[in-house]
Amino acid sequence: MTTITTLTTLDRIHPTVYEYEKVIIEQREDVSSRTPTQQAQTHTQVRVQPQPPSLTQRALLVHAPQQPYTLVTNHAIPSILHQDEILIKTLAIGLNPVDWKGPAYNFGLPSLPWVNGRDLAGIIVNISPSAAPQRLRKGDLVLVPSTDYRDIRKAAFQEYAVATHYNAARIPSPAHTYAAASVGVAFVASVLALGVSLGVDFRGINQCPGPDLRGVLGQIDKYMIPRDVRDECFASGDVVERPQAADWIAVWGASTTTGLLTIQLARLAGLKTIAVADIARHGAKLHAAGADILIDRHDTQRAVEIIRGVTGGKLRYAIDIVGQETATLLQSTLDTTISENGLHAHLLGLTGLPAAKDRDERIVYHTVPIKVFHSCPEVGEAMVVWLEGLIESGTLELPEIVRAEGGLEGVNEALGMLKRGDASGKRIVVSLD
Ligand SMILES: NC(=O)c1ccc[n+]([C@@H]2O[C@H](COP(=O)([O-])OP(=O)(O)OC[C@H]3O[C@@H](n4cnc5c(N)ncnc54)[C@H](OP(=O)(O)O)[C@@H]3O)[C@@H](O)[C@H]2O)c1
Structure with a gap:
């Protein structure tokens, strides 16, 4: 086949990738004999046939709750199944608290055995035809926040992972690979919390303008958004409720990776920021991130x-990143009066909100609609394009990292460090390079 001459070295090394490419080429030949209208229709309907994997890889499996991850060497390399997907060779894995909390407390495991892992950086080794003409090419270095944990092909604790092009951000240089692997999920949580739940508009940022995610969602049929996050995406669409430049926002748990990014992004958007954290340990970093009050x-x-x-009792926006107890404390700092133009106080909890009996009906409570990142291509794309710009321009300070060597074998030990808090204020990144 003529396709063989177009294959890269990586494709030759990985027959699975080659087989996938063959299918794509055959589909291209199929559609070329059709009218332009038929081709356009076919383009959106293409579904690549899954190929039986002819290569296996190393991966970490969780076999049962409360058990450490087990390394296996015969796990199938995941196949690209949809037109928007890419295959990535993993170079670095960023660890998140959920990587140990999920198995420990038995959540986020759709079935057993399962592959976990939410943040990775790696190199694109194959790409679907509809993704190719867009931002990404084979050989690009990308970071991927793998929020779609129900799709085992997308998990980070394996040597090869699938992603969609609209959930992958290019990394500007190999020097950024490890820091980039640490930032994805925290960035997604932070941007959705600020931009969707609270309604911060990022377009006015001079250094690197971002999206107005409420505007992006406004262009989408709301029934395309998963039902369980639809209310969070559309309920508080009232313009008057959106934070304006110079409004205060308080972040409890500001030294978390998510908190550090939230402080930076809120500051860039013109808000005045209050950071609650261990100031002896993290004050210098939070000050550098732009926190107005520590x-x-x-x-x-x-x-x-x-x-x-500090706020004169006028605080309207607050984000808690620690848990129910601190969310309840944070709630008590809010101005609960409803202003003449109808503005409420807004409290968002990333890890919990006050118990129902402790809530105040004048406050609007929020969670983060995390799945909108992977289930809504327009939102995902707007966010990763912005993240590329923020990293490339140096506008966003990436988290400090601790690099753990030892590859997949080292993940259990590294998660132990994370659980014990040994990496306080730093993100642990496991190298697979
Ligand atoms: N809902 C979602 O979709 C979503 C998404 C992302 C994250 N999360 C959750 O958000 C939380 C933060 O995640 P992350 O990845 O950003 O965390 P991380 O970077 O691992 O956070 C570690 C930091 O938490 C700080 N911390 C621990 N206990 C604290 C307390 N009582 N008060 C204030 N700070 C405290 C520690 O500071 P010290 O050095 O002072 O101990 C440490 O710097 C996790 O619970 C995570 O599961 C939820």
Whole structure:
């Protein structure tokens, strides 16, 4: 076949990739004999036939809750199944708290055995034809926040993973690979919390303008958005509720990776930021990130008083990234009066909200509609394109990392470090390179 001459070295090494390419070429030949209209219709309907994997890879499996991950060497390399997908050779894995919490507390495991892992950086080794003319090419270095954990092909704890092109951001240089592997899920959580749930418009950022995600969602048929996050995406669409430049926002748990990004992005969007964290440990970093007010987290009642005092009791926006207890404390710092033009106070909890009995009906409570990143291509694409720009321009300071060697074998030990808090304030990235 003529296709053989177009194959790259990587394709020759990985027959699975080659087989996939063959299918694509055959489909291209099929559609070329059709009218332009038929071709356009076919383009959106193409579904690549799954090929039986002819190569296996190393992967970490979770066999049962409360068990460490087990390394296997005969796990099938995942196949590209849809037109928007790419295949990535994993070079680095960023660890998230959910990687140990999921198995420990038995959540986020659709079946057993399962492959976990939410953040990776790697090189694109194959790409579907509809993704090719767009931003990405074979050989590109990308980072992928793998939020679609129900699709085992997309998990990070394996040597090859599938992603969609609209969930992959190009990494500007190999020097950024490890830091880039650490940032994905935290970036997604932060941008959706600010941009969708609270409604921050990122378009006005001079250094590197971002999207207006409420506007992006407004162009989409709301019934295309998964039902369980639809209300969060569309319920509080009122313009008056959206944060404006110079409004205060408080972030409890600001030293988390998600918190650090939230402080930076909120600051870039013109908000005034209050960071609650261990200031002795993380104050310098949070100050560099642009936090306007630093408050130590160890005396919680004093922290509440300081937030009330600094904002004159007028705080309208708050994000908690620690848990129910601190979300409840944060709630007590909000101005619960409803303004003349109808503005409420908004509280978002990434890891929990106040118990129902402790809530105030005048406050609007939010969660993060994380799945909109992978289920809505327009939103995913807007976010990864912005992330590319933020990294390339140096506008976003990436998390400090601890690089763990030892490949997949080292993941259990590295997760132990994360669980014990040994990497306080740093992201652990496991090298597979
Ligand atoms: N809902 C979602 O979709 C979603 C998405 C992303 C993340 N999350 C959740 O958000 C949380 C943060 O995730 P991450 O990946 O950003 O975390 P991370 O980077 O691993 O956070 C570690 C940091 O948490 C800080 N911390 C621990 N206990 C604290 C407390 N009581 N008060 C304030 N700070 C505390 C530690 O600071 P010290 O050095 O002071 O101990 C440490 O710097 C996790 O619970 C994660 O599961 C949820």
